[in-house]
Amino acid sequence: MTKKERAAYVDAELERRYPNPPIPLDHKDAYTLLVAVLLSAQCTDERVNKVTPDLWKLADEPEGMRKIPVDEIREVIRPCGLSPRKSQAIRDLSEILVVEHGSEVPASFEALEALPGVGHKTASVVMSQAFGHPSFPVDTHIHRLAQRWGLTNGKNVAQTEADCKRLFPKERWNHLHLQIIYYGREHCTARGCDGTVCPICTTLYPDRKRAKVTKKA
Template identity: 40%
Template structure:
C-alpha cells in the first residue's frame, strides 16, 4: 500500500470520527490503568460494568489496597481471569504507593515495571492518558493492519513498528483508536462488513468481494 492510499484511509476515518477515544470509562490516569489491566481477555462493556461499582468506592491506589485482594475480587468477579487480575492490581497499587507517590508514571519503562502491565497496556495508557503517539496492537488492530494492507506483519511487534513508521504523522496520535473501532464494528473477524465500509475502495483485502452482503 502506498503513502497516498494510507493518507486517504486515515482522512476518511478522521472525517467519520474526529475525536476517537477508548470505550473504557475512566476519569483519570489511574482509573484508566486499572481498567486496561482488567480488560485483558475481557470486553470493555464487561469491564465498565465492574468499574462502575468499583471506582465510586475505590479509585486511588491506596483505596484499592485497603480493599485487599478478596475485597477487590468482589467487584471484579464478573470479569475473566479475575483472580490473577486482582493479585496484579493489588501489587500494582502497592508499587504506585511505595515507588510513585500514588501517581501513575508517564514513561514506558516505569509502566512496564508494574505487575500486570505489558507493552500493550503501557501503550494504551501512554496514548490515552498522556497523549503520546503510541500504538497498542490488539487483535483488532493486528487484523485490520494485515487485512487492509495498511501495515502487514507476522506478529504484534512487527505490526506495531510498521504502523509507527507508516501511519502519516498527522494521524498517528489517534490511529490506535480508529483502527480498534474499525476492527471492532466494521472489519470484524468472521465476516467483515465490506459493503458498508468507508474505506472499502482503498482496502487491499483480496477476498472482500465475498463479504458484500
C-alpha cells in the same frame, strides 16, 4: 495502490468518519484508566465499564486500593475474566505506586511496564490517553485490520505497531488507533468482514475475491 497510498486513504477515511473519537473506557484519571485497561485484557470495554463503578466503590486511588483484600477485588471484577490474576495485579501495582511513585501513575513506558499486569499495549494506552504521549497501541483487532488493509505482514503485534508508526504521521497516532477500534467494531468485525466486505477493505482491494487470512497476534 502502494502501501503508502493505502495508509493515506485509511488515515483520511477514518478521520472523516470519526473526527473526535472518545476514549472507550470510562475513567477519571490516569490511575482509573490504568486499572480499566488492565481489566480489558480478553474482555470487552463495555463489560469493563459495567464493572468499574463497583470497583471504584471499594477504592479509586492507589492508597485505598492497596488496603482492599485481593479476594474482595476478585469478586467485583470476576465478570471481566482472569479475575485471580487481575485482582492480584491491581492490588500489587497499587502498592508499588504508593511506595515507589508517590501514589502517582508514572508517565514513562519503562516504569509502567515494570508494574504487575502491565504489558506494552497497556502502557501504550495509558501513555497515549492519560498523558498525550504519541503512542500506537495495537491489540488483536488492530493487528487483524492492519493485515486486511495491507499495512503490515502480520508477523506479530510488535511488527504491526512498528509498521503503523512508519506509515502514519506521529501526530495522528493517538487518535488513529482509537479510530481504527471504532471502525473495526462497526464495519470490520472478526465475523462481519473477512477482508472482502467492509468499505475500507473493498476500496483498498476491489479485486480481492477470497477472504484475507490473517495471522494471530
